[in-house]
Amino acid sequence: MALRVLGISAVVAIVAATVFGLFIVPADVNQGQPQRILYLHVATAWLAYLSFGVTTVACIWWLIRRDPRADAVALAGAEVGVVFIASTIWAGMMWGRPVWGTFWDWGDPRLTSTAVLLALYLGYLLIRRLTDDPQRRATRAAIIGIIAAIDLPIVHFSVTWWRGLHQPPTFGDPENILNPPAPGQFVAALLFMLAAFSLAWLWLAINRYRLARLEWSAEDAARRGALAPAASVAPAPEPNA
Amino acid sequence: MSATTRHLAIATTIAGKDLRAELRGRHAVTSTLFLAAVTMLIFGFALGPDRDRLAAAGPGLLWLAVVLSGILALGRLHHLETEDGAFELLGLYPVSRAAIYLGKVLGGLAAMLALGALVVPLTVILFGVDLLAVAPGLLVVISLGSVGLAAVGTLYAGLTVRLRAREVLLPLLLLPVVAPLLLAAVSATAVLLAGDPFGELAAWLQLLAGYDLAMLLAGGVTYGLALEE
Numbered sequence: 001m002a003l004r005v006l007g008i009s010a011v012v013a014i015v016a017a018t019v020f021g022l023f024i025v026p027a028d029v030n031q032g033q034p035q036r037i038l039y040l041h042v043a044t045a046w047l048a049y050l051s052f053g054v055t056t057v058a059c060i061w062w063l064i065r066r067d068p069r070a071d072a073v074a075l076a077g078a079e080v081g082v083v084f085i086a087s088t089i090w091a092g093m094m095w096g097r098p099v100w101g102t103f104w105d106w107g108d109p110r111l112t113s114t115a116v117l118l119a120l121y122l123g124y125l126l127i128r129r130l131t132d133d134p135q136r137r138a139t140r141a142a143i144i145g146i147i148a149a150i151d152l153p154i155v156h157f158s159v160t161w162w163r164g165l166h167q168p169p170t171f172g173d174p175e176n177i178l179n180p181p182a183p184g185q186f187v188a189a190l191l192f193m194l195a196a197f198s199l200a201w202l203w204l205a206i207n208r209y210r211l212a213r214l215e216w217s218a219e220d221a222a223r224r225g226a227l228a229p230a231a232s233v234a235p236a237p238e239p240n241a
Numbered sequence: 242m243s244a245t246t247r248h249l250a251i252a253t254t255i256a257g258k259d260l261r262a263e264l265r266g267r268h269a270v271t272s273t274l275f276l277a278a279v280t281m282l283i284f285g286f287a288l289g290p291d292r293d294r295l296a297a298a299g300p301g302l303l304w305l306a307v308v309l310s311g312i313l314a315l316g317r318l319h320h321l322e323t324e325d326g327a328f329e330l331l332g333l334y335p336v337s338r339a340a341i342y343l344g345k346v347l348g349g350l351a352a353m354l355a356l357g358a359l360v361v362p363l364t365v366i367l368f369g370v371d372l373l374a375v376a377p378g379l380l381v382v383i384s385l386g387s388v389g390l391a392a393v394g395t396l397y398a399g400l401t402v403r404l405r406a407r408e409v410l411l412p413l414l415l416l417p418v419v420a421p422l423l424l425a426a427v428s429a430t431a432v433l434l435a436g437d438p439f440g441e442l443a444a445w446l447q448l449l450a451g452y453d454l455a456m457l458l459a460g461g462v463t464y465g466l467a468l469e470e
Binding site (some may be wrong): 041063116119120123126130131137139140143144146148149150154155157158161162192 | 270309335393396397400401405406410413414416417419421424425427428441444448452455456459463465466
């Protein structure tokens with residue numbers, strides 16, 4: 001019930017934040033209407049980083065304690081994170097085309113490292129799908145998740161230096177609207193959007209976590225059923241939503 | 242014998258075993274050497290025949306050939322280990338997991354260096370890049386790049402070796418992880434050829450060394466978990 005309330009408030013909040021960002025706040029003087037995309041872009045980016053942070057901690061937790069809940073948390077974080085980071089890249093490209101004049105700019109370290117970030121966690125989700133045994137899956141995925149977290153800062157350094165080698169920074173910082181000189185309304189629109197998407201993030205993550213726990217117990221039950229005589233098969237746990 | 246020398250002895254024994262198996266059977270590295278050579282040829286068709294363009298792309302093509310063939314070689318080296326349950330037996334040895342990992346990395350490193358020894362002259366001949374003029378610096382770049390590739394590639398090969406889709410999965414998982422290594426190695430090679438006008442070489446080498454260290458440590462800690470499952 002509480003989860004349903006959370007889901008409904010997430011939808012209401014996103015609609016309200018969208019109306020606020022699209023119609024109430026004035027457009028940026030320099031960037032014009034496309035600047036409104038950044039409210040979505042920045043909010044999803046922050047939440048994606050939060051997701052991968054959660055996944056990293058959960059991966060370490062699994063390797064130390066072998067707690068199935070840690071594996072479910074890691075999966076929920078990675079899956080929601082991939083959705084959010086894909087939205088971030090999509091929104092960024094839609095913003096970049098009118099403002100930078102191009103969808104993709106290899107000289108922008110944030111864009112290139114975010115693309116690698118997406119590829120790393122897609123791999124994390126893929127190896128989970130290809131391993132049947134839950135324990136092995138969790139261990140393999142946890143190692144991949146930890147390597148991804150170690151790799152990311154190195155990716156960031158390498159692409160930042162790469163830009164220095166090939167060309168000077170061509171474009172302005174896309175997150176400039178967040179700096180203190182930004183008018184209060186822009187900051188308010190961004191924080192509103194961030195709050196709305198945080199509710200959606202929470203709702204998605206909790207649901208994915210519960211689903212992962214149910215999948216785990218179903219797999220456990222199926223394995224026990226395969227080992228034990230047919231009569232003693234444990235019934236699948238009821239979802240208590 | 243101190244703990245460190247015992248670890249090194251175990252590692253060199255395992256690496257020696259892998260190399261002996263390779264020299265006798267030629268199952269893993271030999272075919273990927275041919276693959277690297279053919280890749281270089283195909284790069285020429287894709288980007289040629291303009292000599293200037295090929296020379297400019299030379300460092301990138303060199304490292305692409307090493308990374309793509311290297312990943313396959315590391316996968317093959319591990320796949321050999323799964324025959325007759327040898328990988329499971331490796332996990333049963335009463336020795337440190339980190340030493341086993343180090344041994345597998347050393348075996349992989351030898352394969353990467355063999356790839357480098359083939360691809361570098363091919364870059365000189367086919368693309369007209371004067372790599373011999375910067376040979377000492379290039380040796381450092383190739384060594385650092387090979388260590389990183391072997392370190393992370395060995396760990397991932399161990400993780401995927403039991404999976405059905407390993408041939409596709411290993412490059413798919415590894416390529417994003419080695420992206421910074423590729424970038425740093427290509428940049429270091431290009432900077433070296435340009436005579437390092439802005440003094441950037443040291444920064445790229447440090448990045449490569451940092452990558453190697455991080456992946457060796459991560460592999461040393463986690464490879465045993467992949468073995469024991």
